Amino acid sequence: MQNKPLLGSLMVLGAAMLWGTTGTAQSLAPVQLSAYWVGALRLVMASVFFIGYVFITQPRGLLGDDLRRLPLRWVLASGVFVALYNLSFFAGVRASGVAVGTAIAIGSGPLWAGLLQWLVARQAPRPVWWLGTLLAVAGGACMALAGNTDQPVNARGVALCLCAGFSYAAYALINQRLVQKAAPSTVTLLVFGTAALFAVPAALAWADSFVISASGWWVVGYLGLVATGLAYLLFSSALRYISGATSVTLALAEPLTAFLLAIVVVREQPPAGAFLGLGLVLLGLAVVIWVEMKSPAARSMQGKAASAAA
Numbered sequence: 296m297q298n299k300p301l302l303g304s305l306m307v308l309g310a311a312m313l314w315g316t317t318g319t320a321q322s323l324a325p326v327q328l329s330a331y332w333v334g335a336l337r338l339v340m341a342s343v344f345f346i347g348y349v350f351i352t353q354p355r356g357l358l359g360d361d362l363r364r365l366p367l368r369w370v371l372a373s374g375v376f377v378a379l380y381n382l383s384f385f386a387g388v389r390a391s392g393v394a395v396g397t398a399i400a401i402g403s404g405p406l407w408a409g410l411l412q413w414l415v416a417r418q419a420p421r422p423v424w425w426l427g428t429l430l431a432v433a434g435g436a437c438m439a440l441a442g443n444t445d446q447p448v449n450a451r452g453v454a455l456c457l458c459a460g461f462s463y464a465a466y467a468l469i470n471q472r473l474v475q476k477a478a479p480s481t482v483t484l485l486v487f488g489t490a491a492l493f494a495v496p497a498a499l500a501w502a503d504s505f506v507i508s509a510s511g512w513w514v515v516g517y518l519g520l521v522a523t524g525l526a527y528l529l530f531s532s533a534l535r536y537i538s539g540a541t542s543v544t545l546a547l548a549e550p551l552t553a554f555l556l557a558i559v560v561v562r563e564q565p566p567a568g569a570f571l572g573l574g575l576v577l578l579g580l581a582v583v584i585w586v587e588m589k590s591p592a593a594r595s596m597q598g599k600a601a602s603a604a605a
């Protein structure tokens with residue numbers, strides 16, 4: 296596909312669809328398994344996935360070159376933000392409730408990403424990008440909060456969920472720099488391996504106990520290998536073709552998958568407000584993809600592809 300921004304957008308949407316299955320998968324996990332251990336173990340499983348993928352698909356010489364090119368401080372920072380996202384998200388959702396927590400964590404991510412890209416990278420997103428992002432965020436909030444307006448506000452939970460959104464945005468922007476220097480598979484291996492090294496001790500310190508059954512291992516295995524490993528490999532690969540801020544906004548497609556699974560698998564009957572949110576998310580994502588495809592970087596890339604084809 297010569298249209299790299301469109302390819303990158305589709306890869307993020309594919310990753311978001313896999314992320315959208317995590318809620319349904321977690322609902323199948325045994326209740327005695329701490330949420331902290333769910334977050335930590337899925338990072339461990341994802342690291343195992345990346346180890347296998349890298350050693351099967353990459354020549355040893357290329358792996359060594361990648362390791363030498365990657366700045367260690369940025370790898371560590373990215374890994375810390377991934378671990379912080381997992382831990383603060385689960386803790387925030389537990390404190391503020393699933394609906395409010397998810398809306399704040401996922402909804403704040405694109406806004407943090409746009410601000411960080413503006414302040415740190417000195418690349419201000421276009422006004423139309425902000426419009427599409429705000430439409431998608433508003434739609435996601437409608438989907439998450441529809442029928443749950445009586446949920447009390449918990450200041451600690453809100454702060455943790457805002458921290459999760461910031462951590463996810465920071466990870467995406469740092470990762471975009473890393474995948475320009477090395478293969479996405481190498482980057483994800485190092486970043487998620489680092490995140491697991493931080494998350495496991497945190498789970499040991501904060502979780503009451505570690506109790507897991509055979510069904511729990513199946514759930515954690517799916518979350519780590521598919522909903523995290525494969526999904527983040529797609530996401531990191533997409534960062535070579537689209538901006539970090541856009542990738543975070545497109546990840547708002549995650550609630551769409553969760554919404555559809557709730558209807559088809561769990562047999563829920565969402566209120567009308569949820570369907571309004573669905574329409575806003577779709578409209579917002581369409582606007583963001585359009586802006587990305589019309590960006591100067593996208594036109595330059597398409598021009599190079601056309602010249603190569605000629």
